[in-house]
Amino acid sequence: MSMSDHAQLWIVGYGPGLGAALAQRFAQADWNVLALSRRAPAVPMPGTHAVLDVTARDTAQRLAALLAEHGAPRALVYDVGVFRRAPCAATGEDDFRACWEGMALGAFRVAQALLPAMAEAGGGTVIFSGATASRRGGAEFAAFASAKFALRGLAQSLARAWQPRGVHVAHAILDGMIADSARSGQHAARLDPAAIASCYWQLAQQPPGAWTHELDLRGADEPF
């Protein structure tokens, strides 16, 4: 049903940092890119953009419509970030809920809508962006860490369920702040979006003889 023969990358949670770097990396290899986010990007990007709010109740229908229009993606990146940092006692239920709805429930909705289609279309790769907080709940990250933990558990379940059916599921732990993409490559203690995009590209190229489920990524000078 796709308009073209090119493989497609869908980026859910597209933004000017990692999202833009991913669009560039995959477009460079002649993939079509469908960027999805709540608002249209301010600067032009390679590929198509469509509005998607993963916290909206009609997300499943919206994704079904996009599938009907574009066909199944070969690669899917889930990079929705809902960041909250606050002392534990000052963390409200709204924060706790917002982090989970954007980062875990949204990922669940996207997976449930797209993975069957990906499997049916011959398989592909799904990459979830995690964070330091995916494995460590810091004192000021009750809302953020709990939601990133939830995403990690979900990613494991999805990998065990879908990998035997041809869909490779990966969870990337981005350990550190992502550098401003305009300065890509400059700060060794910061994660470089172009370098992350290159790694995600490689994950999408892994043959079934050696799939990575989880890996970490950090700048060379990042303490850990």
Place this chain on the structure above:
Amino acid sequence: MSMSDHAQLWIVGYGPGLGAALAQRFAQADWNVLALSRRAPAVPMPGTHAVLDVTARDTAQRLAALLAEHGAPRALVYDVGVFRRAPCAATGEDDFRACWEGMALGAFRVAQALLPAMAEAGGGTVIFSGATASRRGGAEFAAFASAKFALRGLAQSLARAWQPRGVHVAHAILDGMIADSARSGQHAARLDPAAIASCYWQLAQQPPGAWTHELDLRGADEPF
């Protein structure tokens, strides 16, 4: 504000298995027990029962009223279990949400309502019941594991935030099925509720010189 001088244990998610064993164990040491769950227990228990649905919107107010009536607990066990097991593709959003609301959001609400009061009253112990799925997302546990991961991340944040203020926060990974309490002690491959209760009791006795944040518990014959 407490009616008595006895230390109090609050059990959120009281049930006839672990909840009943905890009530017995702490009552035996002369603690007062306040059992909280959606429905009154079918069989008599030592202590008081009050109705609490942690997924209800007024949970915070309800807990504030209970605090006003009973005073702050010295020990708090969060043992709400919302179990779901289903193939990944057959897991609905309702399941995903129900597990998280009962096991993670509920825990957050209870912690936000009670930990400040516990710290102010001189400290105490909070124990969250985890599961095998707290560290491993199985193919048929997308909803359950994601929520148990979320609870684990929350428990870590709470420990780091509250332990310096005197509230010990522990996360117990219950690895296996819990035996029917009527047959307590009979099945070595099953977790014995009385044995878990005894361990929780010990956690609540740990002096500040050696606090456990995380431990696992399984029957002697349980493969792992």
Place this chain on the structure above:
Amino acid sequence: MSMSDHAQLWIVGYGPGLGAALAQRFAQADWNVLALSRRAPAVPMPGTHAVLDVTARDTAQRLAALLAEHGAPRALVYDVGVFRRAPCAATGEDDFRACWEGMALGAFRVAQALLPAMAEAGGGTVIFSGATASRRGGAEFAAFASAKFALRGLAQSLARAWQPRGVHVAHAILDGMIADSARSGQHAARLDPAAIASCYWQLAQQPPGAWTHELDLRGADEPF
């Protein structure tokens, strides 16, 4: 073959901190204590002391002789510490080997010599003392962390092999410095030896319905 009907605790790597606290705690419950270390303790302790160097080639024979003399222990604590801290490039092979021989090979020798006898005598509990470095290899801990990791892997294998035969195997992660036993209970940011000993005592009391394999212990004010 035991001289008495009392249950025995053997402490391998006895010292004036945790070792002494353990001897006191178990003796108080009327256990016999056999303390083993390279040199006789400077201050009197409850129980018997015997010289044992776990890095000596005749360790197996030495332990067989002790078994013949005393009978099988009901509880066994392996608390040999060989501490090294140095910049990675300045860490010599001697350090690397010394940490492993004392903390991993010694544990293996002790386990191979004693666990069959413990199983045959009806079971019991083995506790290995780990450290922060059991799960995290810091830049200045190449020798120490590698050996503590090795001990952790060994403890897991032993648990899986022996628990079905009645020997409970636990690994305690002691996260932080242990306070001077003379000031036991004074410093919340330090691990209190008496508090650790109390926890080890509880581990040795756990019924087969809920055995802990791994737990962490840290002072209330210890950052983690």
Place this chain on the structure above:
Amino acid sequence: MSMSDHAQLWIVGYGPGLGAALAQRFAQADWNVLALSRRAPAVPMPGTHAVLDVTARDTAQRLAALLAEHGAPRALVYDVGVFRRAPCAATGEDDFRACWEGMALGAFRVAQALLPAMAEAGGGTVIFSGATASRRGGAEFAAFASAKFALRGLAQSLARAWQPRGVHVAHAILDGMIADSARSGQHAARLDPAAIASCYWQLAQQPPGAWTHELDLRGADEPF
């Protein structure tokens, strides 16, 4: 001091499976390959072979001589495998020692000899091959798992010590059996050596803006 301007890959523990695939992959990109193992390979390989037994006492001198002859490697793979599987009680001290000497002490010796030279020559990448047993001590893997745990701890320490000085240190968890290289690409439940080699190649290409320290690799159909 190198004879050529080509970047060099050194493979310690060269064999006909992963070693051969690595040699091919890097040679294809015009790297020079130095294969090191106890015996010369039976079949021709791209690059040079030299005899090295990492358990020999003169390993450091031997490596210094190789450095003097060939110059510092840009990439270094440590893939020495000493496999043992036996019931715990039947595991001898020889097995326990052999696994550690080959997989942990050997890695330490190689790192101590080569990493300073790599840092001085401008940096590079070191990859240690781990296994399922790097994170899980199975009942029949006391010797193997303990040594693989030791290697993992060492790899973490090396990463924290050397990454700020330009040497990227990675630990790859190879989860499963490696397929016979003659049938590369045939069995989805087996790890394909060519696919692993391709992943190691990518690790060696990662720019300092996003370095992976740990990742897992398994066949698409491998249960985990």
